[in-house]
Each structure stands twice: as C-alpha cells, then as structure tokens.
Amino acid sequence: MISFSVNRQHVNLDVDPSTPLLWVLRENLGLTGTKYGCGMAQCGACTVHLNGEAIRSCVAPVSRVEGKEVTTIEGLSSDLSHPLQRAWLAEDVPQCGYCQSGQLMSAAVLLRDKPQPSAEDIDQAMTGNICRCGTYPRIRKAIYRAAGMMSTVGAK
Amino acid sequence: MSALQIERREFLKLSVGAGGGLLIGFWHSGASKLAFAEERPESAFMPNAFLRIGTDERVTVIVNHSEMGQGVYTALPMLLAEELDADWKKVGYESAPVDPKYNHPVFGMQITGGSSSVWSGFEQYRNAGAAARAMLIAAAAQQWNTDPATLRTESGVVVDGTNRKLSYGQLAEAAAKMPPPANVTLKDSKQFKLIGTPVKRLDTAEKINGKAVFGIDVKNSGMLTAVVARAPVFGAKVKSFDDSRARTMPGVRKIAEVPSGVAVVADSFWQAKVARDALNIDWDEGEMRAFSTSQMIQQFREQAKSPGTSVRRDGDPDAALSQATQKIEAVYEVPYLSHLMMEPLNCTVDLRADSCEIWTGTQFQTVDRAAAAKVAGLPNEKVQIHTTFLGGGFGRRATPQSDFVVEAVHVAKAAGFPVKVVWTREDDMQGGWYRPAFLHAIVGGVDASGNPVSWRSRLVGQSIMAGTPFEGMMKGKEYDPASVEGVDDLPYDIPNLAVESHNAKVGVPVQWWRSVGHSHTGFATECFMDELAALTRKDPYQFRRALLTKHPRHLAVLDLAAEKAGWGKPVPEGRGRGIAVHFAFGSYNAQVAEVSVTEGKVRVHRIVSAVDCGRYVNPGIIAAQLEGGAIFAASAALFQELTFENGRLQQTNFHTFPVMRMNECPEIETHIVESNEKSGGIGEPGVPCTAPAIANAVFAATGKRIRKLPIRMTEAV
Numbered sequence: 001m002i003s004f005s006v007n008r009q010h011v012n013l014d015v016d017p018s019t020p021l022l023w024v025l026r027e028n029l030g031l032t033g034t035k036y037g038c039g040m041a042q043c044g045a046c047t048v049h050l051n052g053e054a055i056r057s058c059v060a061p062v063s064r065v066e067g068k069e070v071t072t073i074e075g076l077s078s079d080l081s082h083p084l085q086r087a088w089l090a091e092d093v094p095q096c097g098y099c100q101s102g103q104l105m106s107a108a109v110l111l112r113d114k115p116q117p118s119a120e121d122i123d124q125a126m127t128g129n130i131c132r133c134g135t136y137p138r139i140r141k142a143i144y145r146a147a148g149m150m151s152t153v154g155a156k
Numbered sequence: 157m158s159a160l161q162i163e164r165r166e167f168l169k170l171s172v173g174a175g176g177g178l179l180i181g182f183w184h185s186g187a188s189k190l191a192f193a194e195e196r197p198e199s200a201f202m203p204n205a206f207l208r209i210g211t212d213e214r215v216t217v218i219v220n221h222s223e224m225g226q227g228v229y230t231a232l233p234m235l236l237a238e239e240l241d242a243d244w245k246k247v248g249y250e251s252a253p254v255d256p257k258y259n260h261p262v263f264g265m266q267i268t269g270g271s272s273s274v275w276s277g278f279e280q281y282r283n284a285g286a287a288a289r290a291m292l293i294a295a296a297a298q299q300w301n302t303d304p305a306t307l308r309t310e311s312g313v314v315v316d317g318t319n320r321k322l323s324y325g326q327l328a329e330a331a332a333k334m335p336p337p338a339n340v341t342l343k344d345s346k347q348f349k350l351i352g353t354p355v356k357r358l359d360t361a362e363k364i365n366g367k368a369v370f371g372i373d374v375k376n377s378g379m380l381t382a383v384v385a386r387a388p389v390f391g392a393k394v395k396s397f398d399d400s401r402a403r404t405m406p407g408v409r410k411i412a413e414v415p416s417g418v419a420v421v422a423d424s425f426w427q428a429k430v431a432r433d434a435l436n437i438d439w440d441e442g443e444m445r446a447f448s449t450s451q452m453i454q455q456f457r458e459q460a461k462s463p464g465t466s467v468r469r470d471g472d473p474d475a476a477l478s479q480a481t482q483k484i485e486a487v488y489e490v491p492y493l494s495h496l497m498m499e500p501l502n503c504t505v506d507l508r509a510d511s512c513e514i515w516t517g518t519q520f521q522t523v524d525r526a527a528a529a530k531v532a533g534l535p536n537e538k539v540q541i542h543t544t545f546l547g548g549g550f551g552r553r554a555t556p557q558s559d560f561v562v563e564a565v566h567v568a569k570a571a572g573f574p575v576k577v578v579w580t581r582e583d584d585m586q587g588g589w590y591r592p593a594f595l596h597a598i599v600g601g602v603d604a605s606g607n608p609v610s611w612r613s614r615l616v617g618q619s620i621m622a623g624t625p626f627e628g629m630m631k632g633k634e635y636d637p638a639s640v641e642g643v644d645d646l647p648y649d650i651p652n653l654a655v656e657s658h659n660a661k662v663g664v665p666v667q668w669w670r671s672v673g674h675s676h677t678g679f680a681t682e683c684f685m686d687e688l689a690a691l692t693r694k695d696p697y698q699f700r701r702a703l704l705t706k707h708p709r710h711l712a713v714l715d716l717a718a719e720k721a722g723w724g725k726p727v728p729e730g731r732g733r734g735i736a737v738h739f740a741f742g743s744y745n746a747q748v749a750e751v752s753v754t755e756g757k758v759r760v761h762r763i764v765s766a767v768d769c770g771r772y773v774n775p776g777i778i779a780a781q782l783e784g785g786a787i788f789a790a791s792a793a794l795f796q797e798l799t800f801e802n803g804r805l806q807q808t809n810f811h812t813f814p815v816m817r818m819n820e821c822p823e824i825e826t827h828i829v830e831s832n833e834k835s836g837g838i839g840e841p842g843v844p845c846t847a848p849a850i851a852n853a854v855f856a857a858t859g860k861r862i863r864k865l866p867i868r869m870t871e872a873v
Contacts, residue, residue, distance in 0.1 A: 016406065016426075023426045027381075032373035033366015035547070036425075037498050038581045042810035045498060073366035080365055088364045092356050092776055095225030095784055097363030098370060098498040098547030123819035130810060132498045132548050133225045134787030136821040138780070 004065045006031065007075030017063035021055075022046045024062045025072060033073035033101045037130070044129030047102035048072045054109040056128075073101035076108060084108055087146035095133035103129045107143050116147055200328035203291055203336065205257045206284040207236060213312060213325035215242045217281075218250050220258035220266060221273040222519050223359060224549035225784070226839045227777035228273045230357045232281050234773055235274075238350045239285030239342060242324070243312030249358055251543045254521040265522035269554045269668065271741035271837020274773055278835055279342075286340035288331070295330035296322045345771065345832070354776030359545075371517040371544045372578060374504045379574045380409055382567045383428040383583075385435050386417040389803035390588060390663050391442040394418060398436040405431040412570035416563045421571040425578050444663045445803040449593065452662060452800075453489060456616040460487065460597035464614055464656035465634040467644050471652035476610035480601025484691050488598070488680040489864045492798035493591040494813060495669055499547020500584040503564035506574040507532055512539045516561060517546035519554035523625070527558035531565040550788070551668035555589055556624035559665075582808045590798060591669030592618040594639075596680035606692030608650045608703070613643050613680070616658040618666045635659060638668065642677030642740060642844065647710055648685070648703040664800070670788060671843035674740040678844025679793075679851070679865065682736035686852040687861065696852060697723050697735050709768050710737055712829050713746040716766035720827055721748035727856075730754075731761060734852025736845040742836025743769035744829075747786065749822075749849035753858050756869040760790055760822040760850055768829035769836040775828055778838050782826040785842025791816040793847035797866050 003012050006029060013028055020039075025031045025048070034057060037045030041056040048057045049071040050064075076082050080089065084107050094100045103126070110117055110125035117125070122143055131139070199208040199216070208216045217233035229249040237247050252258040258266050262276050289309055296314035297304035299322065307314050313321045324331075345351070362368040387393070397418050399411045407427030411420050418435055422428035477483060504515040505528075512532040518524050521541050529539045546553055553560075564577040579587065594617035601610040619636035621627050630636055635657035637644070644655050669675060689699035697718050704710045714737045718724075727733050730752045737746040750762040765782045772778055795814040799806045807813040851862035860872035 019424075019426045023424060026373075027424045027426075030375065031366070032369070032375070035370075035498070036372065036500070036578075038810050040581075040809055040811070043498070073364075076365075080361055085364050089356065089360050092360060092780065094357070094360055094363040095227070095780060096223075096498065096546060096548045097225070097359070097368050098545075100363050101366050104364060126818040128817075130498070130815045130817060132496060132550075132788070132815060134784035134816075134821075135780070136787065136816075136818050137783050137824050139818070140821075 002062055002066055004068050004070060006070045007072060013062070015062060018061050020058050021048070021060045021062050021065055021070070022057040025057060025070070031072050031074050035098055035101060037099065042130070043099070044102040044106060045099050047105040047129065049105060049109065052109070054106050073105060076104060082108070083146040083149040084111065084142070086149065087142040090145060091138045091142040093135050093138040093142050095135055099129060099131045103131065103139055107139070107146070111143070111147060117143065201288070201332045203288040203331070204284050206281060207240070207288050209288070209324050209328045209331075211325050211328050213243070213246050213323060215240065215247045215312070215324070216250055217247060218252050220252040220260070221277070222268040222517065222543050222546050222549065222553070223251070224268065224517070224519065224546035224553070226273065226781060227357055227774065228268070229359045230355065231274050231773045231777060232277050233358060234350045234355060235277060235281035236285035238348060239282045240289050241309040241311065242285070244350060244355065246312060247358065254525045254541045259522070267522065267554060268519040268549070269551065271840040275742065275835040275837065282342050283340060286342055287337055290337040290340055291331045291334040292324055292327050294334040295327045299330060351773050352775070355774055357777070368545050370499050370547045371504065371515060372499055372502045372547070374515040374544060374576060376504065376506060376574055379504065379576055380421050380423060380571060381425045381428050382419050382421045382571065382575050382577045383425065383432045383580065384414065384417050384419045384563065384567065384577060385432050385437055386583060386587065387439060389439070389441045389447075390444045390665060392439045392444070393442065395438040395440045397438065402431040402434040405434060409573070410571050411435070414563065414566040414570055416566070419567045419570060419577070421567065421573065421575055429580065441803060447663065447803045448801050449492070449799045452593070453595065456595040456660060457487065459616045459658045459660065460595055460614050464616070464658040467635055467640050467655040467657050469654050473610045473612045473652040473654040476652035477599065477601045477612070480609055481604045482691055483599065483601045484687055485597070485599045486684055486687055486863055488596040488683060490594050490676045490679060491796070491865065492593045492664065493669055493792055493796055494585050494798060495548070495550040495552035496585065496813065496815065497546070497548030497550060497552060500581055501552070501560045501579040501587065502577060503560050504574070504576040505564045505568035507565060507568040510534070510538060512565065513542070514539065514561065514564070515542045515544060517544050517549070517553055518561065519546070519549050519551070520558065523556060524558045524561040527562050528565045531562055531569070550670040551672070552589060555667060556626055559587070559589065581810070585807060585809065585813060586805045588665035589667040590664065591675060592620065592666040594676040596676070598680060598684045600684065600688050602688060602692050606694060608648070608688055610652045611646070611650045612654040612656070614656045614658070615640060615643070616660055618662050618664070619659045620666055620668055620672070622659065638673045640677065641673040642738060643681050645739070646681055647707045647739065648700070649706060650703065670785070671740060671840040674738065674840070674844040675789070678736065678738040678740070679847040682738065682845065682848030683851050683862065686734070686848070686855065690855070700735070700737060709744045710739065713737060713744045713766045713768050716827050716829060717746035717748050717764050720766065720825060721750070721764040723748060730857070732853045732855065732857025734849045734854070734856055736848040736852065738844040740841045740844055742834070743767055743838060743841035745841045745845050747845035747849040749846070749853040751850055751853040751857055753854060753869060758794060758850070758854060758867055758869070760794070762823045762825070763790075763846065763849070764825045764827070765842060765845070766827040766829065767838070767841060768831050769838050769841065770831050770833040771835050772828065778828060779826040781838045782842040783824045785840070786824055786846045787816050787821060789843045789846030790822070790850065793850050793865055793867055795866050
C-alpha cells in the first residue's frame, strides 16, 4: 500500500511500487491531464509537482512519492484562475494542447522561484518541455504576462 | 449539385425526422464521457447536420474536421456563427461522427488534410448558419404576425422595427417547425463581424486544465490496455514466440499473435508494457533485413544520373545548357522523417457481435471506418468512430492503410474485451509511414547577363500514392504528383526547364508529412535559386524578384518578408540572412532567416514569415500556424534524420530524433498580406520556406553551401 496526497487529497493505493507515477495518476486515479510523451524524461509532457518541485512523472516510480504531496494540472487551479492559465488564455497559447499541462506545471515552478524571470531563466526552466506544434513564442509571452499579473497582485 | 442544394436535401431529411434521430444511428453512447454529435433534450433546433440550438441559448457547431492544433474547432464555428449572427459567447463545438453528410465537399470523404479545412468549409458552414438564421426569422415573424423582411438579427436575437426581441433559444422550438429556405443570401465581406478577426480559440480552456480528452485519455468501463510487439524490420513476420514468462506477470489477461506482431493485453498500460518486454519473439525478417539508408542514397545518386519520367518540359533545357555562359550542378538530399506527434498513436475499440465502436484521434474517418469494418466483418454503418482531440497529426493520422486502427480491431478481436492499444514513443517512431527520403539533382545555366536560361531537376524518391487506394490520383501518370509538387510549378521565368522523376522502390512505408512534397521541393529549389544568384553575383532577393514579374502574389510576400526583415540593411555581427519563397496548398509564403554559426553549430536567431492565404478567417490562428510551421521545419532542418542499418531504424525517441526546444527557438515574426482571393491553406504552407531560408542564411554567414538535411557544417560545401 502506498500513501500520498494528490491535489490535496489523500490517497492509498495498492499498486506495484515500481510503476511510474505517471501511469498511476492516469490509470489508477483517472487524472489524465498529465500526459505520456516519451517515457524517458525527454519531453516534459508528464511534468507534475512533487512537494512543490517539477518532476517528470514518467520516470518516477510511485514508491518515490510515499508520504509526499503531488500536484497535477488538475490541481493548478479549479477554475482557470492561476495567473499562468489566465495568461495562456490571453495569448491563445495551445495548438493541439497535448504538451500544455507539462508546460504549465514547469512554468508554475519557474514563476514561484523567479517572479520576474529573465529570458535565460525561461530558457532554463522550459527547455525540458517539448512542444511539437511550436507554441514556444507564445509560451514565452504568456510567462511574461503572468509574471506581470503576479507582481501586480504581489503573489510569490 | 451545389452545396446549397445538398443543404436542402439534408433539410428535407430532417424535417421528416424532426424530433427524433437526426444523428443517432444504431449506436448509443454509453460509458464515454466524450461529447459527440447526438440529439440532446435541450437541442430544440437542429436545422442541419452542422448546428444545434438549444432552448438554453447554446449554439453547438458540429465540426467535420479533426482538431489537431490547427484551430478548426474555432475557425469553422466562426464561419457558421457569422452568418447565423450568433452570440459568440454562446458558441461551442462538437466533433462530427462518421457519416457521408460530413464528407469533405471537395475530397468526397471525411478527412482532415491538405490544409483544406477552412477553404472547403468556407461556404458550407456559412450556408448552414444562414439557413438557420432564415428559419429563426421565419419563426419570429410567425409569432409576431409580421413580414419576415422587416426583421433583423444581431448577436443571438431576432429584432423587429420596434426593437422587440426574441432570442434564438426562445425561438428554437418554433424554428424547428419552419420549412428550410429555398435559398439563402450570404453576407458581403464588408458586413463580417467575426470573419477576419483574431477571435480567441474556443478550445483553450480545456487544453490548460487537463480536461481535453485525447485518444490516449479514453477510458471506458471494462476496457483493457494493450501494447503490441511489432516487427523490428519492415515486412518481418512472427515465426514463433515464447510468452511463458510474460503471461505469468501481474495484470496480464491475454497474449495473442496479430498480423502486426504479438499483442499483450493487460489491466494497465504499464503491466502490458513490462510483460511485452518479457516476450521472446523469433522473427522471419524478410527482404528488408539488410536494408541501409546509406546504401539507398548511393542508389539514388546512381539513379539520378539517368533521365527520369518527364513531369514538365519547357523549351530545350539541354541545348540551352550547352550554350550557357556559366553552369552549376548541385545534389540535395533529405532524409526520412517521423511525424513525431506529441501524443503517440493509440486506438480504443469496443467490438461486439453486431457493432464496433472506435475512439481515436484520426484525420481519416471514412477510410478508417471502411478498414475497421473489413477486419470486424461488419458493414460500414455498424462501425462508428468517435474522433477525440488529436495530440498533433501532421499527416501521420491520415494513413491510407489505417494501420493503427486496423491493428486495434485485430487486438480487440483477439482479446475478446474492449481494448485500448497504446504505442510507446519508440513504437510510434519505429512504426513507419515516414516522410520519404528524397534526392534532387539539379543543373542550371545562366547567360552572359546572368539570367538563368536552363534548369533541370531530377528527383529520386518513393511514391506516397503508389500501392495505396489513392493510386488513382496518379491518373495514369508514371510519377506521383505528391513527389514533385512545388517543383513541377516552379514559378521563375526560366525559358528552358525540365522536371524529371524517378520513383524509387523501397520497402519503407512512407506517407504525407506536413507539406508533403513541398517539404523537400521547397528546400531544393530555393537553395538552388540561391546558388544561381551567387553564381551571377546578384542579391538573392533581387535575383528572385526579377524572375517573378508574372507572379504578383509571390512577389508580394517576398517583398513583405524582405521589408520586415530589413533585407539590405546591415545584419548583426557574425550573422547572415537567407530568403526563400514558395507556393503550396493555395497559399504563398516567403521567409527570411537570420542565423549565426559558432563552432559548427547553427543558431537561428530570427525568422520573418509573410503569407498570402487569400481571404482569411482568423489572423491569430494564422500567425500561430506560421510560427508553428517554421519551428516544425526548423527542427527537421537542424536536427532530424531517420537512418536504417541492417533493416533496423537507428532512432528511438526524442534523444536521437530531437525537436527544437525553447532555448533554441528563434524570434518569429509573421505578416499577412490582405487579399480577397479564394482562401488557401495555412497548416502546411508555412513549412517549405524555413529550411532553404536557414540554409541560404548559413551561406551568407559562412560562404558554405548546405545541400543535405539535417544541416551539418562538416558536410557543407
């Protein structure tokens, strides 16, 4: 039995501890917003937060999250109110949309750590997230926009 | 039969069946949480196959093209809502089921491809909206006992001369009883309120909160997950397999041979994948076991030495060449490429004795349904496909052989359960249906004034159409139009021109990849134009201009891109600029790239892209497609190549087949030429110019020519 919290809800699961967190989230918990893209931490589509840090859930065995807090895209906000989601809407970022959960989860950690990110900060935080549709220019703009919103509301 | 007459026919059918069964066939949605076009209690008014209006004011547009990032769930509703005068805030979308009424009006089947969704729907969706509007007005006129001609509509309401209002929701039930109009008048473009404006996409919200359902997210009750061990070499067959270890593994329900390999069916993806890895399969590797791409390219080079099938011949290129003052020859090579959609292939099948339900992200519903029906042993109409969101398509999900759908039906048959077949990234990359490798051998000559007088392009590569149900499109030609598109219509004013094609017979499955033939013809022709310009010591932009005097739309995008990029103005230290122009899928594109080369590494700093796609619907989406097209093409130009040794693909995942990332992404500026011409495409036209613009910029920066993709400075000449 493995116990951890997902989006502030406690879960107990009887699952092979070597199963990657990604598939536990998607198949056991029905949280399909977190996506499979490569299975080897190359593309970032599976990015979630583990105790507040961005991790690639496709290579994290579920045993690693025992007793910890996991946040997925479904937990970023319940109503699209996160500054990044609002900025994503304003900049019309997604195309196919498949990678966007991972993009948002990486960007959320970036903005928490660096509320006014430089271009290099964005490169560093976002380079692990591939977008095949090529939404990078809009992701960059949306991150700047969200940073502006966050600074005006004094968020961390 | 005109589009409007077809509408009429649909109306009649509907009025007969009013109140029941507009879109319901044999099938009833059960466990699926997906929203599909089916009758809903609140949908009081369903004037045609493309629209429902509810008493709750909701306007639902049923979209007959697949949403794969290109924005059809916004652009097509915009067309309908424009003529309906709907309140845009009340407009939503649904994916159409498979039904001939949703066929592409030009291609005659349900397909998303060829950058055609908007132009093919331009009248279709507007007619649907205008007809519904007329019925709403008729309903209001009846209620008010007035002449319909005195009424107008705005933002979801019918208004009379005294400013009385009835909303579309209030009128929905009455409008359903109105006869469809005999004909409708569409708005003049000056009256457009939505068309031509950068309306925000309708599907963004569900793509940023994890709610959008892609094929891989489908979950039905009782469904199992399967992973298939496929042949390591194309054409290989299973000789025997040992599943003694795999079948004892947790969660494994069934292991069975299917035509494409061995399927492992389990309770979860991970269990299926782990068990698959424990299989021991002995393959009969067949004819492709020794295949290598380096040998193949050698053969292509040999083939290019002899004349190919003539595709186009103007004047006498050989005589003109022999009289030319200066000559140049160049051989360009491009590799096999994977589409590499972010969402790997997958397909969910619920096969019953008398029905088959399929959930997948496909671009090719009509063909997939027929192929699935054949495997299932059912008539076509007993098979329904639910088109989910597509996590990218780029052509891979429009497979003439329906490979991933057919396989999933076989697996469901073998499993005896509803099953979702999931491809790993490695499976997806190694599964074939690539952009074909191509070689272009070009020879050109210029006269004493530096004007090109002769050009001969000889292409060697595999046909996409040959051997498929689309072979008919070759129309008795001995060449595949999809191989030569973009060079067979070379626009430059060159009096003696030959285009020849060699169809290479190779056992690698190939397919359309975003911009198809243009993905390589744009590269070869625009790089060669640059080489001719350099030969004559002319500016590559002015050199092109002088040869495009009969092509004003080419000229306009070329001029716009050059102007916005600051062509002719000093370039930052260490950088070079390159230019290219190309016509594809009904649209004209020109790009200027700015690059630097440091220690053999090419960095693209900036791309300026200008397009003329005729009259357009949503400039925000057009900009996104141009940005994405350039990044897609730059990934291929800089990084991507599929190679085979001993019949085995050498690339497996993103680390060996890289995609451009945020830190490598150039600044991209997009510009649209205002135009009243017929709408062209936008998903693909932004791809062909990027590679040649980058390669030509590398030459400007370093004096080295790029003749092979992906760009490696060690191979530059």
